[in-house]
Amino acid sequence: MANEFSEHGEGSATSRYANLTSSVELSTSLDHSVQTRIFKIIVIGDSNVGKTCLTFRFTGGAFPCKTEATIGVDFREKAVEIEGEKIKVQVWDTAGQERFRKSMVEHYYRNVHAVVFVYDVTKMISFQNLKTWIHECNGHGVSSAVPRVLVGNKCDLVEQIQVPSNTALKFADAHNMLLFETSAKDPKESQNVDSIFMCLACRLKAQRSLIYRDVEREDGRVRLTHEPEVKRSCPC
Numbered sequence: 001m002a003n004e005f006s007e008h009g010e011g012s013a014t015s016r017y018a019n020l021t022s023s024v025e026l027s028t029s030l031d032h033s034v035q036t037r038i039f040k041i042i043v044i045g046d047s048n049v050g051k052t053c054l055t056f057r058f059t060g061g062a063f064p065c066k067t068e069a070t071i072g073v074d075f076r077e078k079a080v081e082i083e084g085e086k087i088k089v090q091v092w093d094t095a096g097q098e099r100f101r102k103s104m105v106e107h108y109y110r111n112v113h114a115v116v117f118v119y120d121v122t123k124m125i126s127f128q129n130l131k132t133w134i135h136e137c138n139g140h141g142v143s144s145a146v147p148r149v150l151v152g153n154k155c156d157l158v159e160q161i162q163v164p165s166n167t168a169l170k171f172a173d174a175h176n177m178l179l180f181e182t183s184a185k186d187p188k189e190s191q192n193v194d195s196i197f198m199c200l201a202c203r204l205k206a207q208r209s210l211i212y213r214d215v216e217r218e219d220g221r222v223r224l225t226h227e228p229e230v231k232r233s234c235p236c
């Protein structure tokens, strides 16, 4: 989402994704001597459910003071360390509004490593629409081996909750997903938001196959190649 953020956390980056090509290209600087793993995690769901706020809470450590509808995609990244390995978590904040996403959809799903489906706990329709989002995801050839999690956002609005936890849990179980109920807004939920992405990063780290190797530099950009999947395990 295009936005005006109140603060930026160290080690995080936000930028509008432009000139997408068949492989993931980053203009960030990487150390030649270090083999870097980058995990592409996309965040999907209805407009206004809080995708931008969740991604910014994770990468920027704060709740944005103002947001506008995401156009296309914004991507943010955060360097994390898991069991001594430095990993870049690249979060794709996708547009929820059809008119702002239709030309981008195939780019969202290309070479994706994990998917975060978000609904708003105060809007039953955003929960009901999850079926459509999952259908879209499956329709773009995302393997069932790609980890997926379900996030119910805006839990701070306690009086307005429309989606009961047990209903969400049943849905998550039926789709082989973990469920996180949280709030991008409530600072006390900050760790819970982090755990959404860290849980996925831990699972992905265990997939040795998702190593991106052979970093080539082309005109100041970095081209990353992708290896096929081999194994999967998750400490979460």
Ligand SMILES: Nc1nc2c(ncn2[C@@H]2O[C@H](COP(=O)(O)OP(=O)(O)OP(=O)(O)O)[C@@H](O)[C@H]2O)c(=O)[nH]1
Pocket: 001, 045, 046, 047, 048, 049, 050, 051, 052, 053, 054, 067, 068, 069, 070, 071, 094, 095, 096, 097, 153, 154, 155, 156, 157, 182, 183, 184, 185, 186
């Ligand atoms: N109370 C509350 N409001 C939230 C929370 N997260 C987001 N919001 C508000 O919900 C509105 C939409 O948030 P966004 O993050 O822009 O939603 P989005 O899903 O990225 O929307 P699109 O870019 O249109 O797809 C904004 O007014 C946010 O301030 C939350 O956890 N609690």
